[in-house]
Amino acid sequence: MQLTLWTYEGPPHIGAMRIATAMKGVHYVLHAPQGDTYADLLFTMIERRDRRPPVTYTTFQARDLGGDTAELFKSAAREAYDRFQPDALLVGASCTAELIQDDPGGLAKALGLPVPVVPLELPAYQKKENWGAAETFYQLVRTCAAPSVPAPGWQRPPRGDARPRCNILGPTALGFRHRDDLVEVRTLLDELGIDVVVAAPLEATVQDLMRIGDADFNVVMYPELAGQAAQWLERTFRQPRTKTVPIGAAATQDFIREVATLAGVDAEPLLNARKSRLPWYSRSVDSTYLTGKRVFIFGDATHAIAAARIAQTELGFKVVGLGSYSREFARDVREAAKLYDVEALITDDYLEVEAKVQELQPELVLGTQMERHIAKRLGVPSAVISAPMHVQDFPARYSPQMGFEGANVIFDSWVHPLMMGLEEHLLAMFRDDFEFHDDAAPSHLGHGTAQRVEAEPSAPVASAPAPQMPVSSIIWAAEAEKELSKIPFFVRGKARRNTERYASERGVATVTIETLYDAKAHYSR
Amino acid sequence: MNSMAPLEAGRAAQGCSSAPTVLRQRGQREVFCGLTGIVWLHRKIQDAFFLVVGSRTCAHLIQSAAGVMIFAEPRFATAIMDERDLAGLADANDELDRIVARLVERRPDIKLLFLVGSCPSEVIKLDLARAAARLSKVYSPTLRILNYSGSGIETTFTQGEDACLASLVPELPAEDGAAGQSLLVVGALADVVEDQFRRLFNALGVGPVHFLPPRRSTDLPAAGPRTRFLLAQPFLNDTARALEERGATLLPALFPLGVEGTTAWLKAAADAWGVSDAAFDAAVGAARTRSIAALDKYKDQLGGKRIFFFPDSQLEIPLARFLARELAMQPVEVGTPYLHQQHLAHELPLLPDTTLLSEGQDVERQLDRCHAETPDIVVCGLGLANPLEATGLTTKWSIELLFTPIQGYEQAADLAELFARPLVRRARLEV
Ligand code: SF4
Numbered sequence: 042m043q044l045t046l047w048t049y050e051g052p053p054h055i056g057a058m059r060i061a062t063a064m065k066g067v068h069y070v071l072h073a074p075q076g077d078t079y080a081d082l083l084f085t086m087i088e089r090r091d092r093r094p095p096v097t098y099t100t101f102q103a104r105d106l107g108g109d110t111a112e113l114f115k116s117a118a119r120e121a122y123d124r125f126q127p128d129a130l131l132v133g134a135s136c137t138a139e140l141i142q143d144d145p146g147g148l149a150k151a152l153g154l155p156v157p158v159v160p161l162e163l164p165a166y167q168k169k170e171n172w173g174a175a176e177t178f179y180q181l182v183r184t185c186a187a188p189s190v191p192a193p194g195w196q197r198p199p200r201g202d203a204r205p206r207c208n209i210l211g212p213t214a215l216g217f218r219h220r221d222d223l224v225e226v227r228t229l230l231d232e233l234g235i236d237v238v239v240a241a242p243l244e245a246t247v248q249d250l251m252r253i254g255d256a257d258f259n260v261v262m263y264p265e266l267a268g269q270a271a272q273w274l275e276r277t278f279r280q281p282r283t284k285t286v287p288i289g290a291a292a293t294q295d296f297i298r299e300v301a302t303l304a305g306v307d308a309e310p311l312l313n314a315r316k317s318r319l320p321w322y323s324r325s326v327d328s329t330y331l332t333g334k335r336v337f338i339f340g341d342a343t344h345a346i347a348a349a350r351i352a353q354t355e356l357g358f359k360v361v362g363l364g365s366y367s368r369e370f371a372r373d374v375r376e377a378a379k380l381y382d383v384e385a386l387i388t389d390d391y392l393e394v395e396a397k398v399q400e401l402q403p404e405l406v407l408g409t410q411m412e413r414h415i416a417k418r419l420g421v422p423s424a425v426i427s428a429p430m431h432v433q434d435f436p437a438r439y440s441p442q443m444g445f446e447g448a449n450v451i452f453d454s455w456v457h458p459l460m461m462g463l464e465e466h467l468l469a470m471f472r473d474d475f476e477f478h479d480d481a482a483p484s485h486l487g488h489g490t491a492q493r494v495e496a497e498p499s500a501p502v503a504s505a506p507a508p509q510m511p512v513s514s515i516i517w518a519a520e521a522e523k524e525l526s527k528i529p530f531f532v533r534g535k536a537r538r539n540t541e542r543y544a545s546e547r548g549v550a551t552v553t554i555e556t557l558y559d560a561k562a563h564y565s566r
Numbered sequence: 567m568n569s570m571a572p573l574e575a576g577r578a579a580q581g582c583s584s585a586p587t588v589l590r591q592r593g594q595r596e597v598f599c600g601l602t603g604i605v606w607l608h609r610k611i612q613d614a615f616f617l618v619v620g621s622r623t624c625a626h627l628i629q630s631a632a633g634v635m636i637f638a639e640p641r642f643a644t645a646i647m648d649e650r651d652l653a654g655l656a657d658a659n660d661e662l663d664r665i666v667a668r669l670v671e672r673r674p675d676i677k678l679l680f681l682v683g684s685c686p687s688e689v690i691k692l693d694l695a696r697a698a699a700r701l702s703k704v705y706s707p708t709l710r711i712l713n714y715s716g717s718g719i720e721t722t723f724t725q726g727e728d729a730c731l732a733s734l735v736p737e738l739p740a741e742d743g744a745a746g747q748s749l750l751v752v753g754a755l756a757d758v759v760e761d762q763f764r765r766l767f768n769a770l771g772v773g774p775v776h777f778l779p780p781r782r783s784t785d786l787p788a789a790g791p792r793t794r795f796l797l798a799q800p801f802l803n804d805t806a807r808a809l810e811e812r813g814a815t816l817l818p819a820l821f822p823l824g825v826e827g828t829t830a831w832l833k834a835a836a837d838a839w840g841v842s843d844a845a846f847d848a849a850v851g852a853a854r855t856r857s858i859a860a861l862d863k864y865k866d867q868l869g870g871k872r873i874f875f876f877p878d879s880q881l882e883i884p885l886a887r888f889l890a891r892e893l894a895m896q897p898v899e900v901g902t903p904y905l906h907q908q909h910l911a912h913e914l915p916l917l918p919d920t921t922l923l924s925e926g927q928d929v930e931r932q933l934d935r936c937h938a939e940t941p942d943i944v945v946c947g948l949g950l951a952n953p954l955e956a957t958g959l960t961t962k963w964s965i966e967l968l969f970t971p972i973q974g975y976e977q978a979a980d981l982a983e984l985f986a987r988p989l990v991r992r993a994r995l996e997v
Binding site: 042043044045055075080083086087093099100101106124140171186291355400 | 588593594624627668686904951955
């Protein structure tokens with residue numbers, strides 16, 4: 042059992058719903074109790090879809106359990122087929138139905154429906170949403186592409202003079218900016234002179250998936266969601282796949298190179314066009330104040346890794362924490378964390394993430410809607426970079442994360458929450474100005490919005506080795522306390538900690554203004 | 567699987583000439599499970615914590631229903647079971663003990679902990695009553711531990727509150743031997759509504775008055791043979807039965823929605839206390855007159871409008887009664903997850919004869935009926951609202967009716983406004 046306040050991912054059948062909802066002509070019959078129908082609101086309310094997800098729930102009740110829940114499943118599946126006439130049917134169980142073991146796959150097969158039936162085995166007590174989406178997409182691709190699978194040992198013939206063709210794999214319903222990312226990726230491929238056979242699952246049909254083997258290679262937008270299908274396609278149809286996710290100005294350039302190599306086209310014209318504004322905006326002198334801002338990053342593996350690279354190398358921040366709830370991709374996140382000299386935080390425990398943010402006291406938090414909450418409570422600026430997200434993270438305007446425009450969007454949305462450079466200096470210099478209180482929000486964000494709670498670590502600082510003076514017994518002289526309050530709130534907690542550690546290591550019982558500045562000099566680099 | 571059953575109690579029993587029927591269909595039910603009640607209950611009982619023992623689905627449901635918009639740390643959580651818990655129940659109990667210990671350490675301010683059962687915990691027969699008893703021994707007297715089920719195989723949406731309150735009933739202290747009759751108002755109400763009712767009961771000379779659930783679990787009201795109780799909500803079947811088992815007496819009445827409902831509800835208590843009609847009018851007259859005037863401006867906006875209710879909270883029938891009788895709306899179909907004839911005995915005769923009552927749900931066929939009827943406004947859950955709006959229908963999400971103060975005189979106009987706003991909005995938008 043795991044104590045959970047908020048979960049980063051839903052159960053795996055939510056992942057299956059994201060695939061079914063993204064596609065056209067696919068229906069999902071889910072053996073589940075009535076309460077599980079809440080999942081519809083994720084799509085209709087959070088993503089604001091204008092249609093119900095194509096899902097039929099059997100909604101068995103306690104009184105059915107003694108009787109025939111299998112029969113209930115069969116009639117629900119048959120009625121769903123008759124009513125919706127899908128081109129393919131997904132069938133499976135949610136957590137509760139998994140326990141009663143009715144075998145939805147076998148029951149649906151027995152109905153003899155005239156369309157492909159894809160049985161989904163999504164272990165609800167082991168796996169989660171992204172895994173469920175990846176598995177569902179893989180099973181669906183496999184089933185639809187089965188008739189065109191070549192014989193073992195088959196090699197893809199040389200393309201000759203034909204234009205290169207690829208598939209785009211990954212965008213789903215309820216994905217973070219998937220709709221707009223897909224447009225960006227299509228644009229990049231188009232500019233390189235590469236045709237798209239199938240983009241899936243978003244807006245794809247079952248007929249599209251049947252042609253998936255026609256492409257020369259695959260562009261994998263989100264490895265968490267499409268990696269498994271892409272690996273199978275690589276083995277089966279000899280379609281190599283991209284490894285670079287084009288989030289950020291540099292990653293987009295890398296992606297263009299990688300794709301151009303796979304397609305055998307010239308990348309230089311597009312590379313030289315340098316279409317993103319991010320590099321120049323970042324070099325512009327007004328951005329100097331971004332230098333070394335301490336940023337904490339948490340999200341799915343793809344977005345967290347990409348965000349870290351952008352933060353450190355494209356905006357000049359300092360990555361002080363990097364983590365992900367995507368356990369399946371823990372290795373990649375750990376590798377990335379090494380680049381920034383930090384220990385990767387791999388967890389799906391919200392409380393652990395919260396404790397880490399409190400401990401690290403970053404100046405900017407990039408995360409999911411959960412980290413936005415943490416940041417709000419602590420009065421730290423934040424931006425959302427990854428699912429799970431809330432309705433406000435489905436903006437009306439075009440706002441991709443990928444490609445050139447994605448880099449522009451990222452620059453704006455990460456820099457906007459921060460205090461402007463000069464403003465920050467003035468705030469630090471004139472703390473006694475009555476309007477410059479700790480609750481002052483960045484002036485361009487309006488007044489009175491921030492509810493500031495001082496970011497004190499909840500646990501005592503454990504890093505001081507063998508202190509001669511226990512940290513807890515250190516006393517602050519009144520003037521030192523007052524001087525500390527003149528230090529901007531976003532570094533005050535750190536200053537207090539450092540000063541106390543400095544004092545304790547030297548056996549100083551009372552912190553004076555002198556101690557404060559001694560410590561400042563000691564720790565400044 | 568249709569069945570048209572005559573309504574034994576209700577309108578027929580009240581001497582209505584037409585024999586009303588109830589449409590019962592069996593199919594997909596598009597409703598929340600009882601866990602959802604935690605979203606408002608954890609705010610109502612300020613020192614209680616709700617620990618769902620369930621799956622990731624259960625955790626995801628509550629967080630989706632709550633919208634993750636709550637800044638303060640919520641007083642609910644889920645103990646998510648994994649494979650190991652399914653493999654051995656003994657371990658599951660150890661795990662539960664470990665989780666409760668961690669919770670208690672984190673939230674020492676909590677005085678009442680509910681272990682809330684879910685579908686998975688029910689299906690594997692994890693005995694939460696035993697667990698609650700075992701843990702109570704460990705943490706008593708600082709922490710009281712109770713259990714109830716909010717599982718979707720047994721409870722629909724608001725029935726979770728019923729189960730929660732029913733679990734509190736055995737905990738209520740016995741009446742003081744010397745005490746006279748007392749009034750217990752049952753069902754979670756917004757604090758502001760509670761305060762209004764308290765003032766009205768005071769003015770009526772009805773008392774002492776207590777509320778279940780109380781704002782603090784340490785203030786549990788007494789129950790016994792001299793307790794008269796009013797239901798503030800129509801979905802409290804089990805709680806009412808448990809109170810009757812303690813010897814308390816239900817004061818049957820309309821539910822306190824709208825002016826008529828509020829008056830009848832207060833009158834039921836007044837009568838039990840022998841308050842004269844004149845004294846009653848003197849005590850409630852001002853509030854009643856004020857609320858009639860406030861409702862007036864909605865008559866134009868809502869009068870004659872046709873309304874369709876999907877089953878959700880069990881509030882549908884009292885709401886339809888209010889909208890039909892006080893605002894001249896026409897309820898086309900009123901769906902309810904359960905039709906509790908006894909508690910609705912006063913309500914049912916007041917519904918127009920033309921209204922189709924439906925109990926349970928086959929959501930697909932109900933949607934067909936809804937589209938065929940093209941009502942002016944549809945009351946439905948969050949999953950259906952936007953899809954219906956996209957087809958041109960106007961909707962009101964039903965969950966708001968649980969999160970908004972709607973009972974009593976002062977809220978009658980607010981309640982009307984909840985239905986008027988979507989219509990006004992649709993009329994206003996030119997895009
Ligand atoms: S219906 Fe059952 S499994 Fe689903 S969320 Fe509710 S209690 Fe959990």
